[in-house]
Amino acid sequence: MSQAMERYSYDVVVIGAGGAGLRAAVEARQAGLSVAIICKSLFGKAHTVMAEGGAAAAMGNVNDNDGWKVHFRDTMRGGKFLNNWRMAELHAKESPDRIWELESWGALFDRTKEGKISQRNFGGHEYPRLAHVGDRTGLELIRTMQQRIVALQQKDKKEFGDAEKFIKVFSELTITEILKEGDRVSGAYGYWRESGDEVLFESSAVVLATGGVGKSFKITSNSWEGTGDGHALALKAGSALVDMEFVQFHPTGMVWPPSVRGILVTESVRGDGGVLTNSEGRRFMFDYIPEVFKDKYADNEAEADRWYKDQNNNRRPPELLPRDEVARAINSEVKAGRGSPHGGVFLDVSSRLPAEEIKRRLPSMWHQFKELADVDITEEPMEVGPTCHYVMGGVKVDPDTAAAVGVEGLFAAGEVAGGMHGSNRLGGNSLSDLLVFGRRAGAGAAAYVKSLAQKPKVSDGEISRAKNRLNAPFSGTGGENPYTLHQELQNLTQDLVGIIRTESELTDAIVKLDSIRDRSTRVRADGGRAFNPGFHLALDLENMLLVSESIAKSALARKESRGGHTRDDYPKMDSEWRQYNHLSRWNGSKVEVAPEEALMLPKELLELFELDELKKYFTQGELAKGGM
Amino acid sequence: MSKKFNFRIWRGDSKSGDFKDVQVEVNEGEVVLDVIHRVQATQMSDLAVRWNCKAGKCGSCSMEINGKPRLACMTRMNSFEEGETVTVTPLRAFPVIRDLVTDVSYNYKKAMEVPAFEPPADLQPGEYRMAQVDVERSQEFRKCIECFLCQNTCHVIRDHEENKESFSGPRFFIRMAELDMHPLDTIKNRKQMAQEEHGLGMCNITKCCTEVCPEHIKITDNAIIPMKERVVDVKYDPLRWLGSKIRKKEGI
Numbered sequence: 001m002s003q004a005m006e007r008y009s010y011d012v013v014v015i016g017a018g019g020a021g022l023r024a025a026v027e028a029r030q031a032g033l034s035v036a037i038i039c040k041s042l043f044g045k046a047h048t049v050m051a052e053g054g055a056a057a058a059m060g061n062v063n064d065n066d067g068w069k070v071h072f073r074d075t076m077r078g079g080k081f082l083n084n085w086r087m088a089e090l091h092a093k094e095s096p097d098r099i100w101e102l103e104s105w106g107a108l109f110d111r112t113k114e115g116k117i118s119q120r121n122f123g124g125h126e127y128p129r130l131a132h133v134g135d136r137t138g139l140e141l142i143r144t145m146q147q148r149i150v151a152l153q154q155k156d157k158k159e160f161g162d163a164e165k166f167i168k169v170f171s172e173l174t175i176t177e178i179l180k181e182g183d184r185v186s187g188a189y190g191y192w193r194e195s196g197d198e199v200l201f202e203s204s205a206v207v208l209a210t211g212g213v214g215k216s217f218k219i220t221s222n223s224w225e226g227t228g229d230g231h232a233l234a235l236k237a238g239s240a241l242v243d244m245e246f247v248q249f250h251p252t253g254m255v256w257p258p259s260v261r262g263i264l265v266t267e268s269v270r271g272d273g274g275v276l277t278n279s280e281g282r283r284f285m286f287d288y289i290p291e292v293f294k295d296k297y298a299d300n301e302a303e304a305d306r307w308y309k310d311q312n313n314n315r316r317p318p319e320l321l322p323r324d325e326v327a328r329a330i331n332s333e334v335k336a337g338r339g340s341p342h343g344g345v346f347l348d349v350s351s352r353l354p355a356e357e358i359k360r361r362l363p364s365m366w367h368q369f370k371e372l373a374d375v376d377i378t379e380e381p382m383e384v385g386p387t388c389h390y391v392m393g394g395v396k397v398d399p400d401t402a403a404a405v406g407v408e409g410l411f412a413a414g415e416v417a418g419g420m421h422g423s424n425r426l427g428g429n430s431l432s433d434l435l436v437f438g439r440r441a442g443a444g445a446a447a448y449v450k451s452l453a454q455k456p457k458v459s460d461g462e463i464s465r466a467k468n469r470l471n472a473p474f475s476g477t478g479g480e481n482p483y484t485l486h487q488e489l490q491n492l493t494q495d496l497v498g499i500i501r502t503e504s505e506l507t508d509a510i511v512k513l514d515s516i517r518d519r520s521t522r523v524r525a526d527g528g529r530a531f532n533p534g535f536h537l538a539l540d541l542e543n544m545l546l547v548s549e550s551i552a553k554s555a556l557a558r559k560e561s562r563g564g565h566t567r568d569d570y571p572k573m574d575s576e577w578r579q580y581n582h583l584s585r586w587n588g589s590k591v592e593v594a595p596e597e598a599l600m601l602p603k604e605l606l607e608l609f610e611l612d613e614l615k616k617y618f619t620q621g622e623l624a625k626g627g628m
Numbered sequence: 629m630s631k632k633f634n635f636r637i638w639r640g641d642s643k644s645g646d647f648k649d650v651q652v653e654v655n656e657g658e659v660v661l662d663v664i665h666r667v668q669a670t671q672m673s674d675l676a677v678r679w680n681c682k683a684g685k686c687g688s689c690s691m692e693i694n695g696k697p698r699l700a701c702m703t704r705m706n707s708f709e710e711g712e713t714v715t716v717t718p719l720r721a722f723p724v725i726r727d728l729v730t731d732v733s734y735n736y737k738k739a740m741e742v743p744a745f746e747p748p749a750d751l752q753p754g755e756y757r758m759a760q761v762d763v764e765r766s767q768e769f770r771k772c773i774e775c776f777l778c779q780n781t782c783h784v785i786r787d788h789e790e791n792k793e794s795f796s797g798p799r800f801f802i803r804m805a806e807l808d809m810h811p812l813d814t815i816k817n818r819k820q821m822a823q824e825e826h827g828l829g830m831c832n833i834t835k836c837c838t839e840v841c842p843e844h845i846k847i848t849d850n851a852i853i854p855m856k857e858r859v860v861d862v863k864y865d866p867l868r869w870l871g872s873k874i875r876k877k878e879g880i
Contacts, residue, residue, distance in 0.1 A: 045680050096754070115757035139770075147744060153740065364685070
């Protein structure tokens, strides 16, 4: 039944070839180690490619008032102070170096008049902060990292005669299992998508850089790869996921035509002057400025419009509130019957910028609407609505080394890791997150491998366990169709675990997820093993089910609304709840969620904020102690 | 609202294959990739197709639609007449793996042969200064999403497997042009490398690559022709030829 098994041995296996995975691989190679880079699709196609707006880094090229402290403050505010402060601090401090490093590897960002890297405005960022290339920054990032890997391979070829002596890219290969000896990682197991043949990697360190979970939802900006593989691998390996209830619905996805529903419309449209209006033509965001942000956002159109020219003397337009606020506002407008014809709202840049300027600043948006929706955004408004975009929750890691809790030798970076963004991620903080923590994960894994006296061994028992699971879709007798189950899962999460949640719906979701999981044990793949998408989906399905269960159970437990978690039955943010994170663990048959005390900021970071602002987020008791 | 279309889909592997006809419902606004997904979910669950973003940004779903190299995610169904037969085949210039999926490793091999960006040794990260106007030329080429449609359509290799050894193709000509025009790249003989090691001379400027580029990169006009002109300048101008022999100044 099962095929001959290929066997490889590497110091570090990096699962995922997006920004975080490639940055981790570069770091591990530079530490002198051998690295296997596993990509589920072709090299250079990872989801990072879809990032549009930019990478946030306080370089201060456009406004020299910017600096790491300002960036740190914005990140904590955006995450409603549930962020792991140490991650937010490292991120704010190290992002500029990570961006500059990309330039030395060949990246070509847009420039300021002085020839420095240009920076653009984005939601929640106090100053223009996003390094960008038009609206295709993710492509620039992934291509630069891809070319950096090639450059290192070229050097190895020159020096050792073998380009793949230290780094080998395994394209179109999916990992289905982390292997362990005791509590320590001993390898990874998976299959070539092309042939279906099985592959074993012996390795003491595995870096998870698998990205997000969006494909568990119906309306999403994520590609098929976002099936939560790393989240599920970590859970099953005995690590924990933190704060999985926080899912970011990007406020502006395309809503029409149906086949493109969910595709991202970059926040740069608003950063560059685009405004949101309802069917009555009203700029409704002025009606949705929350109390905590009242002193930072303009309450009238005149001031909001002046801000684009003079940011030091005006408050920001409310279209640039953090994403969770804007997504909820759009949702409310549509529910109140003031939506656009296809169930969204209007986003207009045509009346705000000259046509040529729009095409120069937002070329792929112009292209995307023109070709997919017959809409010319230089002449008419777009129709947009919320789309599942990003999961803030993820593997709980040590901030400095990116080591996953509970499993020695397991590391995680990028979207698959949790904590950095708290309850809501600011736009632009993802690309810089990938680089900062990708590098740290590579370094963390390298240090760990070097510290080991003996390499953990892969046992035959571990291999046969992995083999059995891989072969299940062909050996099952049941007739469940993977595509049907996936569709049912997506409808369920969209309807019951989506942007607005209630206790009864979440309870219902957990019951229904259980039933889909039960049926998924009888899922069957038709056809052979060679490049068989039905087989691939049958295996990905379990990951999406685990992730969805973790999200639903964490969401049920959190009885407040905060960031990417909105409860209709508990609509207010509650300082008592800021004191808790939720940890998801796998007990062998289901996901269990338990609260864990959240970290308090140390005194010196707490002092970066005004006391009046802190009072909105922390309890009096916490503030009386004055920080950690 | 839905319309019926006949799809002829090539199914098979490296050894054999044939067309399979299916009738499919098509809804408003759909693209060819939507239809292929519907066929997968309802009629051929093991139909092999590559795709990722479904938004024209990753360049994965390259195939030939009615004989034309296209991205399936950017080919609207309303560009066909109702009742029309839409024929879908794998890229012709690359070996078939299964159904619509081909082995594009040729491109990754060629990528490995282009020397990477080499910045000035004494320039520290953070100190790079470049004018927007100077980076724009290279930025055009960096829009490339590596869909390899240009490679697939280029007749130097489309029906001439034997040329692949010495010809890198349009995707890598724009990569070389990009580095050549990069304001801070220190490798000075990139055009010559393109000519001598990557087969630039084999291109006879039929512009097929430019026509199929989904990113509308002017591959021929902005990358290939300028490189060819400079190479020819130096190679055939006797004075410059002599100059290059006497002084090892700036290469080409």
